[in-house]
Amino acid sequence: MALQVFGHKSPDTDSTGSPLIWAWYLNEVQGVEAEAVLLGEPNTEAAFVVEKWGFEKPAIKTEFEAGTAAVIVDTNNPAELPDNINELDVQAIIDHHKLVGGLETKGPIDITVRPLACTATIMYDLMGDDAAKMPDNIKGLMLSCILSDTLEFRSPTTTDHDKALAEKLAAELNIDLGTYASEMFAAKSDVSAFSDAELIRMDSKEYAVDGVKFRVSVLETTAPEIPLNRKASLMETYATVQAEDGVDQVLLFVVDILKEEATLLVPNDVVKGVAEKSFGATVDGDSVVLPGIMSRKKQIIPNLKV
Amino acid sequence: MALQVFGHKSPDTDSTGSPLIWAWYLNEVQGVEAEAVLLGEPNTEAAFVVEKWGFEKPAIKTEFEAGTAAVIVDTNNPAELPDNINELDVQAIIDHHKLVGGLETKGPIDITVRPLACTATIMYDLMGDDAAKMPDNIKGLMLSCILSDTLEFRSPTTTDHDKALAEKLAAELNIDLGTYASEMFAAKSDVSAFSDAELIRMDSKEYAVDGVKFRVSVLETTAPEIPLNRKASLMETYATVQAEDGVDQVLLFVVDILKEEATLLVPNDVVKGVAEKSFGATVDGDSVVLPGIMSRKKQIIPNLKV
Numbered sequence: 001m002a003l004q005v006f007g008h009k010s011p012d013t014d015s016t017g018s019p020l021i022w023a024w025y026l027n028e029v030q031g032v033e034a035e036a037v038l039l040g041e042p043n044t045e046a047a048f049v050v051e052k053w054g055f056e057k058p059a060i061k062t063e064f065e066a067g068t069a070a071v072i073v074d075t076n077n078p079a080e081l082p083d084n085i086n087e088l089d090v091q092a093i094i095d096h097h098k099l100v101g102g103l104e105t106k107g108p109i110d111i112t113v114r115p116l117a118c119t120a121t122i123m124y125d126l127m128g129d130d131a132a133k134m135p136d137n138i139k140g141l142m143l144s145c146i147l148s149d150t151l152e153f154r155s156p157t158t159t160d161h162d163k164a165l166a167e168k169l170a171a172e173l174n175i176d177l178g179t180y181a182s183e184m185f186a187a188k189s190d191v192s193a194f195s196d197a198e199l200i201r202m203d204s205k206e207y208a209v210d211g212v213k214f215r216v217s218v219l220e221t222t223a224p225e226i227p228l229n230r231k232a233s234l235m236e237t238y239a240t241v242q243a244e245d246g247v248d249q250v251l252l253f254v255v256d257i258l259k260e261e262a263t264l265l266v267p268n269d270v271v272k273g274v275a276e277k278s279f280g281a282t283v284d285g286d287s288v289v290l291p292g293i294m295s296r297k298k299q300i301i302p303n304l305k306v
Numbered sequence: 307m308a309l310q311v312f313g314h315k316s317p318d319t320d321s322t323g324s325p326l327i328w329a330w331y332l333n334e335v336q337g338v339e340a341e342a343v344l345l346g347e348p349n350t351e352a353a354f355v356v357e358k359w360g361f362e363k364p365a366i367k368t369e370f371e372a373g374t375a376a377v378i379v380d381t382n383n384p385a386e387l388p389d390n391i392n393e394l395d396v397q398a399i400i401d402h403h404k405l406v407g408g409l410e411t412k413g414p415i416d417i418t419v420r421p422l423a424c425t426a427t428i429m430y431d432l433m434g435d436d437a438a439k440m441p442d443n444i445k446g447l448m449l450s451c452i453l454s455d456t457l458e459f460r461s462p463t464t465t466d467h468d469k470a471l472a473e474k475l476a477a478e479l480n481i482d483l484g485t486y487a488s489e490m491f492a493a494k495s496d497v498s499a500f501s502d503a504e505l506i507r508m509d510s511k512e513y514a515v516d517g518v519k520f521r522v523s524v525l526e527t528t529a530p531e532i533p534l535n536r537k538a539s540l541m542e543t544y545a546t547v548q549a550e551d552g553v554d555q556v557l558l559f560v561v562d563i564l565k566e567e568a569t570l571l572v573p574n575d576v577v578k579g580v581a582e583k584s585f586g587a588t589v590d591g592d593s594v595v596l597p598g599i600m601s602r603k604k605q606i607i608p609n610l611k612v
Contacts, residue, residue, distance in 0.1 A: 100410055104405055107608065115413065
């Protein structure tokens with residue numbers, strides 16, 4: 001079987017595009033037979049990007065036999081990977097998240113983690129001179145990953161290196177970066193078809209703070225009214241999600257990409273306390289606007305207090 | 307305080323030289339104030355190398371305040387690092403061992419793990435064009451790290467890349483690689499001054515197999531008779547080491563660098579079983595010669611069975 005290249009279980013653009021980019025590199029440059037796969041349904045932006053650049057949607061696989069050769073991208077968190085991940089033959093990890101501990105490998109492998117906004121940017125660096133061999137559709141994926149993870153350079157995770165690479169790729173592809181980013185964000189914002197539980201779990205990570213287990217969900221959108229109009233129904237669904245996923249609280253942040261602010265839904269006093277202690281917010285009602293908050297990684301998780 | 311750069315608790319040449327190399331790079335090329343430190347007394351080969359290339363022996367530190375900025379080299383194993391390692395501000399990890407899981411970082415950092423023989427080789431690659439700025443004493447350390455970890459290219463961990471780099475450095479330094487390696491190995495073999503417990507713990511890692519906790523110790527030497535003449539006394543000391551370190555068994559391999567074989571001491575039927583099941587050996591007496599066995603990482607640990 002071809003080497004399996006996959007990201008995390010909630011495939012956004014970086015976790016969908018990066019496996020395709022790296023599988024291209026392995027197949028076409030390294031001469032290693034590789035296949036990009038997804039661990040779940042891609043979000044609407046990722047689906048748009050895949051189609052836009054003329055790729056077939058990668059196969060969705062949730063189970064892998066022990067010993068399967070694999071490359072992990074865009075995560076190092078076992079909770080976001082197949083249950084038997086430590087039984088796979090993981091040959092490389094390329095990621096830009098904090099090390100959470102828990103992944104183990106049977107021997108020394110290639111691991112590259114960099115504090116960049118986007119996995120695809122790290123891949124560009126790893127390719128070295130071979131990056132010049134990228135065809136337009138791979139460049140398009142790479143550009144899309146960067147625009148998505150940086151929210152078109154608005155997120156504080158953005159580095160000069162990510163930005164310069166995106167601008168170079170857009171120039172080579174002869175496309176207008178702002179227009180294309182708007183198309184991507186419109187696709188991401190088109191979430192009407194999803195159930196409340198699907199919205200809560202769409203871009204969500206679990207974190208424990210002082211023994212309280214949170215599901216920290218982020219909806220990045222240029223149309224915040226779509227989820228916010230469903231506020232009451234979303235919060236009613238928290239109990240079900242908490243019970244099914246074994247977490248104590250849900251924190252749902254609706255990130256307005258253009259206004260550069262987040263709205264946190266406040267269903268109870270615990271979340272109210274989190275909003276006040278973590279972000280210095282004054283909460284009055286069932287939601288609170290947090291100006292400037294855009295990044296779970298840089299702004300939400302590091303500040304989370306109960 | 308300067309950024310602290312350190313390897314593991316049993317500093318061999320790579321774990322002593324690599325912090326010095328990286329601290330040089332950070333100070334002189336990156337402009338980041340950095341200090342190489344050791345987590346324990348360097349072994350005799352490492353001490354020889356440090357003096358040979360004109361360095362002061364780095365300070366030995368075993369405790370670090372929470373929040374101390376640090377770079378970890380040549381390990382990713384919390385058991386080989388300060389107890390409070392996850393409270394330090396770890397900014398980078400450069401390593402060539404399998405991922406054991408357990409290290410956590412507060413944010414995304416630089417992590418580079420490569421399946422090369424030696425940490426110093428990875429550092430050369432990370433430096434890129436700046437490697438040309440290395441002064442002779444840094445080149446000398448780098449050469450020493452490669453010769454030590456590859457046992458002068460005899461270990462199966464050796465890659466073409468490690469070997470080519472060592473040969474290039476020896477040529478630039480105008481030293482005879484074979485002669486210098488012999489000097490290093492003679493220094494490593496000069497272990498008469500150490501107590502039995504010190505010898506057992508000198509180059510030792512803990513691994514659990516099927517619930518049995520082993521201390522897997524390796525003595526690489528060109529003078530195997532020095533430790534082997536103390537066989538009985540060494541095995542008598544196992545009980546003390548096991549009790550103090552909380553392990554069930556000690557496996558002590560005396561690796562004859564020149565003959566490319568290991569002698570495993572066999573104090574009891576458990577270790578006898580390990581020798582038979584792991585290496586297909588026929589054990590008769592209190593030790594057994596294992597032809598070709600030189601690498602804990604590549605040959606001992608992956609094959610360990612109880």
